[in-house]
Amino acid sequence: MSTIKSLEDLKRVREEALKKRDLKASSGTVQVIVGMGTCGIAAGARDTMKSILDTIEKDSLSGIIVTQTGCIGICEKEPILQVVIGEAAKVTYGKVTPDIAKKILKEHVGNGKVVTDHMINI
Amino acid sequence: MKAIRSMVLVSSDPKSIENGANDVYQALQHELTSFGLDNEVSLTMVGDVGRHDASPLVIVYPEAVIYGPVKKEDVHFLVEEHLYKGRVAVSLQAPVRELSGRIAWLSARKGTLPAEQRIVLERAGEIDPDSIDDYIIRDGYQAFATALTAMTPDQIFDTLEKSGLRGRGGAGFPTGTKWRFVYKAKGEKKYVICNADESEPGTFKDRLILEGDPHSIIEALAIAAYAVGANEGYLYIRGEYVLAQERIRKAILQAKGMGFLGRNIFGTDFNLELHVHAGAGAYICGEETALIESIEGKRGEPRARPPYPTTHGLWGKPTLVNNVETLANVAPILRNGADWYRGFGPKSSPGTKVYTILGNVNVTGLIEVPMGITLREVIAIYGKGMKNGKTFKLAQTGGSSGSIVPATLQDTPMDFDSFSKAGVALGSGALLICDDDTCVVDLARVLLNFFRKESCGKCNPCRIGTQRVYEILTNISEGTGSLNDLTDLMNLSDNLYQLSNCGLGQTAGAPIRDIVFHYRAEVEAHIRLKVCPTGVCSMSGKRI
Ligand SMILES: Cc1cc2nc3c(=O)[nH]c(=O)nc-3n(C[C@H](O)[C@H](O)[C@H](O)COP(=O)(O)O)c2cc1C
Ligand code: SF4
Numbered sequence: 001m002s003t004i005k006s007l008e009d010l011k012r013v014r015e016e017a018l019k020k021r022d023l024k025a026s027s028g029t030v031q032v033i034v035g036m037g038t039c040g041i042a043a044g045a046r047d048t049m050k051s052i053l054d055t056i057e058k059d060s061l062s063g064i065i066v067t068q069t070g071c072i073g074i075c076e077k078e079p080i081l082q083v084v085i086g087e088a089a090k091v092t093y094g095k096v097t098p099d100i101a102k103k104i105l106k107e108h109v110g111n112g113k114v115v116t117d118h119m120i121n122i
Numbered sequence: 123m124k125a126i127r128s129m130v131l132v133s134s135d136p137k138s139i140e141n142g143a144n145d146v147y148q149a150l151q152h153e154l155t156s157f158g159l160d161n162e163v164s165l166t167m168v169g170d171v172g173r174h175d176a177s178p179l180v181i182v183y184p185e186a187v188i189y190g191p192v193k194k195e196d197v198h199f200l201v202e203e204h205l206y207k208g209r210v211a212v213s214l215q216a217p218v219r220e221l222s223g224r225i226a227w228l229s230a231r232k233g234t235l236p237a238e239q240r241i242v243l244e245r246a247g248e249i250d251p252d253s254i255d256d257y258i259i260r261d262g263y264q265a266f267a268t269a270l271t272a273m274t275p276d277q278i279f280d281t282l283e284k285s286g287l288r289g290r291g292g293a294g295f296p297t298g299t300k301w302r303f304v305y306k307a308k309g310e311k312k313y314v315i316c317n318a319d320e321s322e323p324g325t326f327k328d329r330l331i332l333e334g335d336p337h338s339i340i341e342a343l344a345i346a347a348y349a350v351g352a353n354e355g356y357l358y359i360r361g362e363y364v365l366a367q368e369r370i371r372k373a374i375l376q377a378k379g380m381g382f383l384g385r386n387i388f389g390t391d392f393n394l395e396l397h398v399h400a401g402a403g404a405y406i407c408g409e410e411t412a413l414i415e416s417i418e419g420k421r422g423e424p425r426a427r428p429p430y431p432t433t434h435g436l437w438g439k440p441t442l443v444n445n446v447e448t449l450a451n452v453a454p455i456l457r458n459g460a461d462w463y464r465g466f467g468p469k470s471s472p473g474t475k476v477y478t479i480l481g482n483v484n485v486t487g488l489i490e491v492p493m494g495i496t497l498r499e500v501i502a503i504y505g506k507g508m509k510n511g512k513t514f515k516l517a518q519t520g521g522s523s524g525s526i527v528p529a530t531l532q533d534t535p536m537d538f539d540s541f542s543k544a545g546v547a548l549g550s551g552a553l554l555i556c557d558d559d560t561c562v563v564d565l566a567r568v569l570l571n572f573f574r575k576e577s578c579g580k581c582n583p584c585r586i587g588t589q590r591v592y593e594i595l596t597n598i599s600e601g602t603g604s605l606n607d608l609t610d611l612m613n614l615s616d617n618l619y620q621l622s623n624c625g626l627g628q629t630a631g632a633p634i635r636d637i638v639f640h641y642r643a644e645v646e647a648h649i650r651l652k653v654c655p656t657g658v659c660s661m662s663g664k665r666i
Contacts, residue, residue, distance in 0.1 A: 003379075003381025004380050004381045004382070004388070005381065005389040006389060007267040007268060010267050014259060014261075017255040017256075018259050020255075033250075037334060038326075038329060038363075041365070068250055068251070068252070069247050069250055069334065070246045070330060070333045070335065072248075073247065073487050073488035074487045075487050076485060076486055
């Protein structure tokens with residue numbers, strides 16, 4: 001990538017990144033976000049992440065983007081997992097073990113049914 | 123057990139009292155009883171809540187609805203509508219427009235925690251920290267671009283000074299002024315340093331920012347470097363914060379790749395190189411001159427001051443040292459302006475503060491709220507009350523350099539000035555909430571144990587004083603203390619304050635003053651009656 005030389009350059013790069021993101025959203029892409037701060041990782045976020053990646057590979061699921069994020073401040077509820085489907089509002093889950101992650105992938109991502117038992121309100 | 127579902131506060135500053143706060147309080151008591159609500163609604167007179175345009179105020183939590191001015195004739199309607207039927211009594215609400223200070227934000231954001239106001243944590247937990255695109259989408263590097271291409275250093279200092287931003291590393295020094303000092307210091311070569319050593323027990327706000335939003339700190343350091351005239355900078359990150367170091371290193375590479383760091387940034391002749399330095403693992407290395415020594419490869423021991431780092435810092439050159447949270451405020455202020463920033467919190471220390479909440483509350487965690495929120499609000503709203511319905515006894519703020527804040531100060535706005543007026547310190551932002559099972563002697567002993575171990579040993583008053591204080595406290599907790607010990611403790615505490623070379627020794631005696639001042643009876647019970655009222659201390663009769 002060429003380097004940014006002015007505020008205009010920066011704005012252009014920002015527009016491009018935004019477009020890329022919006023394109024993903026409008027094509028109904030599913031985003032699965034795992035909280036990977038130290039608190040998340042200490043609570044087992046790496047296992048949760050691994051179980052998500054394994055499930056996606058094993059079941060050959062497509063159209064799912066798995067990303068990480070930092071801590072959102074409710075360390076007690078880690079590992080935290082968030083699901084965004086297309087342009088719908090973000091759903092946040094707390095204390096997501098590898099098994100619960102699988103369940104969320106199956107029911108929420110697969111069938112569009114929010115797993116209310118593990119949802120948290122933030 | 124009583125299950126309190128609502129909390130009603132009545133302001134009782136002099137003006138409120140003059141306008142009938144006592145009558146309102148009594149009427150509330152009467153009405154709550156006659157509606158049969160007195161078991162589920164708590165009622166408290168809270169002193170000065172920081173707003174005087176509609177006194178007396180009645181504030182109802184958890185909804186944080188503010189009523190005022192309330193007359194005793196209004197109380198029946200208020201209780202019936204809000205507390206009995208659960209509807210806001212709109213006609214009695216205080217005018218919203220004129221709200222100023224901390225309460226203005228209490229009901230600002232629906233759907234999230236009531237007063238939470240994210241500036242420095244705006245992106246943490248929202249973006250992928252490893253993605254510079256995510257940062258740029260959320261306005262990243264815009265403030266830097268504008269600063270570098272369209273602002274003079276003076277304009278940057280002016281904006282920061284006008285914003286009222288004060289350092290979040292503990293001392294609360296005005297940030298714009300510090301930047302100006304470094305700019306004015308003579309010398310070709312200057313440095314900027316981000317202090318990310320964060321070793322206060324119980325504090326982890328800086329880690330969260332570094333891990334969740336690393337680019338925000340790099341952008342702020344770049345702005346600082348341009349403003350003060352530095353072309354090299356360091357991020358001194360606590361050794362244990364491996365993930366934070368990793369993310370910052372990665373972010374630096376990304377920023378270089380995009381041309382935000384390196385040579386001829388944004389096509390100007392400004393160059394900047396940033397390095398990551400892993401902390402040496404001692405609490406004292408967070409003290410800025412010890413930190414500088416540590417980067418220079420020496421033992422982390424504080425220097426004598428003056429001269430201050432602003433003129434004689436790293437390698438003897440003018441150096442700016444700022445805390446992570448302080449830096450995280452910089453780009454938002456430049457992007458949105460000083461007036462916007464002043465809209466949060468009280469006049470004398472505007473903005474937000476990040477707190478880590480720990481201890482005997484139902485919910486622990488991390489919040490960012492406007493300066494000037496009170497402990498009562500923190501416990502009730504974010505902590506969701508005390509664990510097991512116990513009573514709040516004290517809070518220990520800011521890890522070890524903070525204060526022991528007694529429950530009597532739980533309605534004092536938490537900002538630099540209000541706290542220092544009340545004789546306590548805000549510290550680094552940890553709030554260890556303790557219930558009435560906590561023994562103050564034991565608490566002070568634990569704190570002094572930390573200080574004696576972390577004292578670098580460079581100067582006698584601190585090296586020997588902290589050890590001695592610890593021993594005396596231990597004896598008191600074993601039931602072998604004497605009243606003379608109490609005098610010794612107070613003298614040692616004074617000596618520590620007056621004779622120590624750095625902040626560690628200077629504040630190490632603070633817990634002593636705090637407990638003797640606020641909890642003298644409890645301390646004396648250990649000595650005179652050989653009883654620990656909370657049953658925490660072993661009182662075994664041993665003596666060191
Ligand atoms: C014993 C001791 C430990 C300190 N630890 C830290 C720390 O971990 N992080 C920090 O930012 N400041 C720490 N400070 C304060 C720094 O010396 C310095 O005041 C601060 O980094 C200045 O930044 P600010 O102006 O942004 O607050 C400590 C001070 C003392 C005396
Ligand atoms: S006060 Fe304590 S920590 Fe500070 S220089 Fe002296 S011995 Fe070291």
